[in-house]
Amino acid sequence: MSLQAHWDDRYENNPASKLSWYQEQSPEVEFVNESVGKGTPIIDIGGGLSPFVDQLVDLGFTNLTVLDVSSFALAEGQKRIPGKQVEWIHSDIRTWQPERMYGLWHDRAVFHFLTEEADQVSYWGKAKDTLVPGGFIVIGCFSENGPEQCSGLPVARHSTGDLVAAMGDEFEVLESARRIHRTPSGGEQEFSWVIAQRI
Numbered sequence: 001m002s003l004q005a006h007w008d009d010r011y012e013n014n015p016a017s018k019l020s021w022y023q024e025q026s027p028e029v030e031f032v033n034e035s036v037g038k039g040t041p042i043i044d045i046g047g048g049l050s051p052f053v054d055q056l057v058d059l060g061f062t063n064l065t066v067l068d069v070s071s072f073a074l075a076e077g078q079k080r081i082p083g084k085q086v087e088w089i090h091s092d093i094r095t096w097q098p099e100r101m102y103g104l105w106h107d108r109a110v111f112h113f114l115t116e117e118a119d120q121v122s123y124w125g126k127a128k129d130t131l132v133p134g135g136f137i138v139i140g141c142f143s144e145n146g147p148e149q150c151s152g153l154p155v156a157r158h159s160t161g162d163l164v165a166a167m168g169d170e171f172e173v174l175e176s177a178r179r180i181h182r183t184p185s186g187g188e189q190e191f192s193w194v195i196a197q198r199i
Contacts, residue, residue, distance in 0.1 A: 007070035026052040040103035046110035112141035171196035
């Protein structure tokens, strides 16, 4: 099964509220709303059916992009937000070639699916090259104490220190923390979160 087929199956055959990564609200939205203007180009990596972009639209943000490997998730997103505030990109982050710059890069739980070092290095190269100077990255992934797999796929777990080291000296770290995500089934998953600014 291809990666797209895998994620299409997960989204299409499971209620969104039952998926392990489901959140009613994205807490990162508060930082975004306080840190950048409403017209700032923002990209949500692996946005899927996340409420992140919906919340930003409700707050008046107008220059939003969602990238996801699942065509089903993107189609559902377009049904929720049918206007022009959001550009929907169907692509795998590993092969995606950005065509514009962004002022904020948001990723909750895509980076930990990149288990190959070359893909991880490529990810940070894209983040660096795609963010404008002074732009922000907000990233969360399974911590070193998090699950070893998700949705039937292996993951690479990272401490906040791992994320900071991977960013290199092109970013200034503004905040780092470990947070617990409580799944709809009542389980707990520890995430590493880092907010940094492109130098």
